[in-house]
Amino acid sequence: MRIKEFxxxxxxxxxxxxxxxxxxxxxxxANMLYFSGYKGLGALIVSKKQEPxxxxxxxxxxxxxxxxxxxxxxxxxxxxxxxxxPIIKKNHLKTKNIxxxxxxxxxxxxxxFKKQFKNLKAKDISLDCLKLREIKTEKEIQFLKKxxxxxxxxxxxxxxxxxxxxxxxxxxxxxxxxxxxKGLEISFNPIVASxxxxxxxxxxxxxxxxxxxxxxVDFGVKYKGYCSDMTRTIYIGKPGKxxxxxYNFLLSIQKNAINQIKNNQKCSKIYDFAAxxxxxxxxxxxxxxxxxxxxxxxxxPNLSLNSKDRVRNSMxxxxxxxxxxxxxxxxxxEDTVLFGNxxxxxxxxxxxxxxx
Amino acid sequence: MRIKEFxxxxxxxxxxxxxxxxxxxxxxxANMLYFSGYKGLGALIVSKKQEPxxxxxxxxxxxxxxxxxxxxxxxxxxxxxxxxxPIIKKNHLKTKNIxxxxxxxxxxxxxxFKKQFKNLKAKDISLDCLKLREIKTEKEIQFLKKxxxxxxxxxxxxxxxxxxxxxxxxxxxxxxxxxxxKGLEISFNPIVASxxxxxxxxxxxxxxxxxxxxxxVDFGVKYKGYCSDMTRTIYIGKPGKxxxxxYNFLLSIQKNAINQIKNNQKCSKIYDFAAxxxxxxxxxxxxxxxxxxxxxxxxxPNLSLNSKDRVRNSMxxxxxxxxxxxxxxxxxxEDTVLFGNxxxxxxxxxxxxxxx
Numbered sequence: 241m242r243i244k245e246f247x248x249x250x251x252x253x254x255x256x257x258x259x260x261x262x263x264x265x266x267x268x269x270a271n272m273l274y275f276s277g278y279k280g281l282g283a284l285i286v287s288k289k290q291e292p293x294x295x296x297x298x299x300x301x302x303x304x305x306x307x308x309x310x311x312x313x314x315x316x317x318x319x320x321x322x323x324x325x326p327i328i329k330k331n332h333l334k335t336k337n338i339x340x341x342x343x344x345x346x347x348x349x350x351x352x353f354k355k356q357f358k359n360l361k362a363k364d365i366s367l368d369c370l371k372l373r374e375i376k377t378e379k380e381i382q383f384l385k386k387x388x389x390x391x392x393x394x395x396x397x398x399x400x401x402x403x404x405x406x407x408x409x410x411x412x413x414x415x416x417x418x419x420x421x422k423g424l425e426i427s428f429n430p431i432v433a434s435x436x437x438x439x440x441x442x443x444x445x446x447x448x449x450x451x452x453x454x455x456x457v458d459f460g461v462k463y464k465g466y467c468s469d470m471t472r473t474i475y476i477g478k479p480g481k482x483x484x485x486x487y488n489f490l491l492s493i494q495k496n497a498i499n500q501i502k503n504n505q506k507c508s509k510i511y512d513f514a515a516x517x518x519x520x521x522x523x524x525x526x527x528x529x530x531x532x533x534x535x536x537x538x539x540x541p542n543l544s545l546n547s548k549d550r551v552r553n554s555m556x557x558x559x560x561x562x563x564x565x566x567x568x569x570x571x572x573x574e575d576t577v578l579f580g581n582x583x584x585x586x587x588x589x590x591x592x593x594x595x596x
Numbered sequence: 597m598r599i600k601e602f603x604x605x606x607x608x609x610x611x612x613x614x615x616x617x618x619x620x621x622x623x624x625x626a627n628m629l630y631f632s633g634y635k636g637l638g639a640l641i642v643s644k645k646q647e648p649x650x651x652x653x654x655x656x657x658x659x660x661x662x663x664x665x666x667x668x669x670x671x672x673x674x675x676x677x678x679x680x681x682p683i684i685k686k687n688h689l690k691t692k693n694i695x696x697x698x699x700x701x702x703x704x705x706x707x708x709f710k711k712q713f714k715n716l717k718a719k720d721i722s723l724d725c726l727k728l729r730e731i732k733t734e735k736e737i738q739f740l741k742k743x744x745x746x747x748x749x750x751x752x753x754x755x756x757x758x759x760x761x762x763x764x765x766x767x768x769x770x771x772x773x774x775x776x777x778k779g780l781e782i783s784f785n786p787i788v789a790s791x792x793x794x795x796x797x798x799x800x801x802x803x804x805x806x807x808x809x810x811x812x813v814d815f816g817v818k819y820k821g822y823c824s825d826m827t828r829t830i831y832i833g834k835p836g837k838x839x840x841x842x843y844n845f846l847l848s849i850q851k852n853a854i855n856q857i858k859n860n861q862k863c864s865k866i867y868d869f870a871a872x873x874x875x876x877x878x879x880x881x882x883x884x885x886x887x888x889x890x891x892x893x894x895x896x897p898n899l900s901l902n903s904k905d906r907v908r909n910s911m912x913x914x915x916x917x918x919x920x921x922x923x924x925x926x927x928x929x930e931d932t933v934l935f936g937n938x939x940x941x942x943x944x945x946x947x948x949x950x951x952x
Contacts, residue, residue, distance in 0.1 A: 267623050298882040299797040347698035413776030420769030423803035441655040447779035526654040
């Protein structure tokens with residue numbers, strides 16, 4: 241995506257080329273994926289003028305050929321960083337002013353890199369890449385819409401089947417299974433947190449029986465690499481009056497927070513709006529209000545207390561207020577929202593309290 | 597695990613304490629997990645004398661309390677690295693000689709860190725941690741055995757059901773579902789690669805129909821955080837004489853490679869043994885022979901061409917030779933092996949060619 245705009249960034253930074261790498265097969269490099277569609281091991285080089293190219297280990301060669309990149313080199317059987325340099329030299333690129341993403345470059349990788357690239361001046365483009373990825377293209381918006389629509393369908397199917405799940409793990413496994421058998425990745429390990437587990441926003445589904453009371457279900461898939469993210473809190477059994485009230489209170493805040501979003505608004509203001517609306521429960525809201533989504537599940541903009549980000553057209557982010565009572569229960573309601581002149585909710589599963 | 601031995605490393609490095617951090621909820625910090633059992637967001641501080649402690653964001657507090665660490669601090673709502681420093685000061689630790697894992701410390705994290713810790717001398721302990729984790733304790737070996745035994749059961753169930761899978765995705769989804777509903781994590785996204793997809797060692801299950809011929813199935817789970825890893829290549833249909841021959845040829849190499857492992861042997865020699873045994877197929881073997889497994893799926897020792905590692909008692913690693921023919925097919929056979937005076941194969945699923 242957006243190689244042309246990225247080249248303008250290289251120009252501004254006075255860098256001859258950018259290098260992104262992935263030496264860990266368990267987590268793709270998001271920028272490499274964004275610019276090339278490739279998520280395997282290797283390095284991506286994007287220069288100001290030449291065609292972008294990949295350097296990959298032999299074992300990944302066939303896979304790299306399925307990416308958007310036409311020019312692919314074998315890394316040979318040397319060490320990872322040692323094998324990148326000769327390929328760059330072969331392409332007659334200057335090797336002094338190089339752009340790198342310092343959020344995804346480890347101290348040791350940089351040390352190996354510097355051994356090869358003498359007199360290296362590394363310019364950090366981590367923020368530039370995040371800023372570029374914040375504004376989604378038409379194509380990306382189509383992928384994100386499709387991703388949200390799949391998440392909706394699968395979550396609704398899980399809710400319909402919820403009575404058949406004995407444990408949180410079974411519910412989580414069902415969500416993943418439905419995604420995977422359609423050939424979709426999940427955007428993160430589903431969270432199914434019943435009873436007191438619901439008070440842990442990042443709880444992992446456990447083998448414990450699903451208990452009566454609130455149950456937080458947080459789920460999303462990836463479609464063509466693009467993430468969706470949504471949470472519904474359902475109720476197992478029959479909620480009391482107070483429980484209904486607190487759920488509906490949170491729901492009204494979630495809806496209002498979405499509805500009041502405007503172009504150019506400070507993201508910290510949207511957070512403030514939700515936090516202040518929570519009144520006496522403000523301290524029970526222990527995380528940010530939301531985050532951008534794209535090829536990564538957590539991107540900018542950041543909708544939290546100290547964020548400097550602002551809302552722009554074609555941003556896609558979550559709105560997810562929550563209330564947590566340690567050792568008792570938790571409630572969270574989350575949608576993925578596109579801002580296109582006005583807020584457009586992409587995840588469409590009903591939000592009135594569902595009782596199972 | 598092994599805090600005492602780790603403290604000896606701090607002594608040798610003349611470091612007052614080590615700090616490990618995780619600012620990305622999608623991938624736990626392996627050393628943090630190893631020393632604390634905690635895999636959420638936050639930082640772990642292990643000093644020479646004091647009890648280890650965690651600094652975590654509010655939203656992770658409840659979860660951190662379920663880890664092995666008793667002393668837990670809230671990070672408050674400041675920026676990640678800014679909030680670690682005051683907690684360290686509160687514990688009266690000297691802040692000059694600090695040990696960090698430079699394989700898992702990004703350039704930007706280090707920049708933020710240095711703003712707080714003036715006159716910082718950071719000592720790299722990445723290799724020390726890997727070396728420490730190479731030798732498994734009795735408890736870790738029990739976890740790894742259990743992990744392998746679960747992987748065996750699930751893989752065998754998938755093979756029994758293989759006829760019912762139309763696509764690679766369906767087979768992959770089944771493997772994951774069986775793991776997840778038992779409350780087990782998977783150690784990596786299962787690989788199901790049929791026909792020509794089998795020539796890509798890291799192929800991801802696709803929506804394409806499972807084709808006749810070889811089908812590579814690479815799978816593992818995590819039990820109490822500990823990974824298993826195994827591959828079986830099955831045959832869809834009836835293999836020809838040549839196909840049977842090449843499979844059995846690879847199988848004999850895999851078995852012999854395991855059987856000839858000795859204490860103190862160079863890991864590169866085990867690789868050489870397998871590579872040379874492959875004869876004319878040597879160039880069709882495009883990856884290393886194996887890797888350590890533990891809290892990470894890829895650890896040391898490294899069983900590859902240029903490895904400097906040696907086999908020691910209580911190491912656990914994979915042996916996984918493969919032969920790949922681009923655009924045609926691939927075969928890989930992999931076990932997780934414990935070295936305890938002699939090689940002990942922990943994954944026990946039969947290896948004779950299975951025809952579906």
